[in-house]
Amino acid sequence: MQSSTLKKTALNETCRKYGGKMVDFHGWELPIQFEGITKEHNTVRNGAGIFDVSHMGQIFVTGKDAAAFLDYVNANDVKKLQNNQGCYSHLPNGRKGIVDDVINFCLNKEEGRYLVIVNATTSTKDYEWFLKNSKGFQVKIENKSDDYSMVALQGPKTISIMKKFEPAILKFGRFSVVESSFMGEKIFVSRTGYTGEDGFEVAAPHKVINQIWDKFFELGKSEELIPCGLGSRDTLRLESGYLLYGNDIDDEHTSYEANYGWVVKLKKEKFIGKDIYEKQKAEGVKIRLTGLTTQTGIPREGCKVFKDGRQIGTLQSATFSPTLKKGIGVGYFDIPDLKPGDSLEVEIRDKKVPSFVHEVPFYKGGAFGKVYIES
Amino acid sequence: MKPEEVKYTKTHEWIKIEGDIAVIGVSDHAQHQMGDIVFVDLPKIGDKKEKGKQACVVESVKSAFDIYSPVSGEVVEVNTKLSDEPALVNQSPLENGWLFKMKVSSADTSDLLDWNAYSEFANNEAH
Numbered sequence: 001m002q003s004s005t006l007k008k009t010a011l012n013e014t015c016r017k018y019g020g021k022m023v024d025f026h027g028w029e030l031p032i033q034f035e036g037i038t039k040e041h042n043t044v045r046n047g048a049g050i051f052d053v054s055h056m057g058q059i060f061v062t063g064k065d066a067a068a069f070l071d072y073v074n075a076n077d078v079k080k081l082q083n084n085q086g087c088y089s090h091l092p093n094g095r096k097g098i099v100d101d102v103i104n105f106c107l108n109k110e111e112g113r114y115l116v117i118v119n120a121t122t123s124t125k126d127y128e129w130f131l132k133n134s135k136g137f138q139v140k141i142e143n144k145s146d147d148y149s150m151v152a153l154q155g156p157k158t159i160s161i162m163k164k165f166e167p168a169i170l171k172f173g174r175f176s177v178v179e180s181s182f183m184g185e186k187i188f189v190s191r192t193g194y195t196g197e198d199g200f201e202v203a204a205p206h207k208v209i210n211q212i213w214d215k216f217f218e219l220g221k222s223e224e225l226i227p228c229g230l231g232s233r234d235t236l237r238l239e240s241g242y243l244l245y246g247n248d249i250d251d252e253h254t255s256y257e258a259n260y261g262w263v264v265k266l267k268k269e270k271f272i273g274k275d276i277y278e279k280q281k282a283e284g285v286k287i288r289l290t291g292l293t294t295q296t297g298i299p300r301e302g303c304k305v306f307k308d309g310r311q312i313g314t315l316q317s318a319t320f321s322p323t324l325k326k327g328i329g330v331g332y333f334d335i336p337d338l339k340p341g342d343s344l345e346v347e348i349r350d351k352k353v354p355s356f357v358h359e360v361p362f363y364k365g366g367a368f369g370k371v372y373i374e375s
Numbered sequence: 376m377k378p379e380e381v382k383y384t385k386t387h388e389w390i391k392i393e394g395d396i397a398v399i400g401v402s403d404h405a406q407h408q409m410g411d412i413v414f415v416d417l418p419k420i421g422d423k424k425e426k427g428k429q430a431c432v433v434e435s436v437k438s439a440f441d442i443y444s445p446v447s448g449e450v451v452e453v454n455t456k457l458s459d460e461p462a463l464v465n466q467s468p469l470e471n472g473w474l475f476k477m478k479v480s481s482a483d484t485s486d487l488l489d490w491n492a493y494s495e496f497a498n499n500e501a502h
Contacts, residue, residue, distance in 0.1 A: 032437070033410060036410060036411050037410055037411050037435070037436040037437065038411040038413075038436065039411075041436075231410070231436060231437050234437075235436060296414075297414060297416065297434075298413065298414050298434045298439070300439070319436060319437070320413040320414065320434070320436045322413075322436065327414075349416070349432065349439075
């Protein structure tokens, strides 16, 4: 193994101690699983799980024009965010693609302080993209990805854990954020995640992240909190219809093609790529990211998909769904108006397996419904 | 069945030959490495399998694993229980989680490992 060349998170030793099976994930050494993917998946759906997501990046945008700048680089409406609010969004690349998918948090509108959570593999690319497009805006852009660790506490039972950790976040709904402190260090607690369940993410300086992890296990004892790895993170996110940058979206596909048109706010006066999006919205898309389930077998990334004997696309992400107990996948198909139940075939190991178009999300967890708000 | 009662391959299958019939499965070590088994793509009865060639596929949530035939012969029975309960491969790799039975055509077993040799091989490979 060439583990010495891999980047390690501040929780590396802790993950190993908890039995994490470490793998190379885009240059980061992270746990693929602890006890087992199925157990971890089901625990997040019904209980409480914690993930080391320290590979994720943090870019701080501050200054008089912070809101206007972020509004310009995002497809979603960042200007309308009030203090403690956040939104999921795409960064259009001005051609027919997406630089990254991100979460923008408004820390303080009056002070012009925003935090953008970006993907691990794209943090430098995003930072450079921000710099390049910041001309004319009075903003300071800082890539603090190397200074912060992050954990995700996910599942319906994490509410009672958070009540004892930072109850202020429970006053707000999904995609909210609060600035807090832990052992004298400033931390960011948000009501976000990548699992489809209600839950929280905590970004904190490396030197306190192990203490935060331990604190969650102490507070989560009665909730039977377990550590979870990237394996279940992937099955949970795919069931929820969440996109994986690099697989499902990239510099060659638009938000409309990804079936995420809701993140594009064409009413905004201007943003990068607005003209392209307007044109595509008017003309309609030629390909669309569409979900399917297989009758038997497990589809994988790259499998060819057929309709009436003709290949209509390939799968971008696919796996076994522990909740549906069958194979699920998403791919760009050249028939953009397929309906749930339409018959398809997926080629798995030279065999064409009967499959059906399925609506996305495949499963709507707690994050898709009404969440608990503390009065 | 005890792990000592079967022979192993370096590709982590186990085999037990009685007369001209061989039962084949994956080792306990292998099922641990694979993680939660969620699908077994079994061979068809009547399929002819060559020693060392792919005979079936076992899939975990994350990946697919090729299972190689430890001997040459013809598939005479498959463990149909695995269609509904693939996790039997994890729970009971040497008994209820067996994969298929073959009528052995050439019983060249000289390269199969006994339990001691296999344990040592598997441990070395893991480190």
